[in-house]
Amino acid sequence: IVMTQSPATLSVFPGERATLSCRASQSVSSNLAWYQQKPGQAPRLLIYGASTRATGIPAKFSGSGSGTDFILTISSLQSEDFAIYYCQQYNNWPQAFGQGTRLEIK
């Protein structure tokens, strides 16, 4: 399964909302996760099951979708939200990550 994220880079003003997309080449049901990674750090799980926030993740992060099309929405962007975001399907073998979306300050 190939995971395709769009856009590759997203420029957004602080305080605004960001919408990131992830598409699977075939259905992954709801077995889709989103991660955030900042430079020099390990990734952090944000969302699993397509829409369930991981422990400690604020409500500003929300996920939706099922099957092949998924969305990560981040509201009221703050400086600490600017990072690279990856989706991952864990429904089929081998598991796969998308290529990432870089969220940058406009």
Place this chain on the structure above:
Amino acid sequence: EVQLLESGGGLVQPGGSLRLSCAASGFTFNDYAMAWVRQAPGKGLEWVSIISASAGSTFYADSVKGRFTISRDNFNNMLFLQMSSLGADDTAVYFCGKGRIWEVVTPVVNWGQGTLVTVSS
């Protein structure tokens, strides 16, 4: 607090072998699936392998199948990745990760800080 500490990375010649280890603490190790994910310098994340809590199920990325072997020691709370026939494409930071549940249909909930493997002559 969940802690995952990778070790065993370093410089290895092409065609060589290396064994990575991950020491886990802060949770009941034998209740959770564990995984390895790697990241080449300046590149995105690449899923490598996963093992179920009981070690009854293992899966591998096509790029490492037949060359890498994942294993675990539930008595000593350790995860391993035995790597052989290494090539330049295997150069990456290797992250150890804890799953959300015992089975392999799971995202990576907790991550170590990674260990760098460099394959070069």
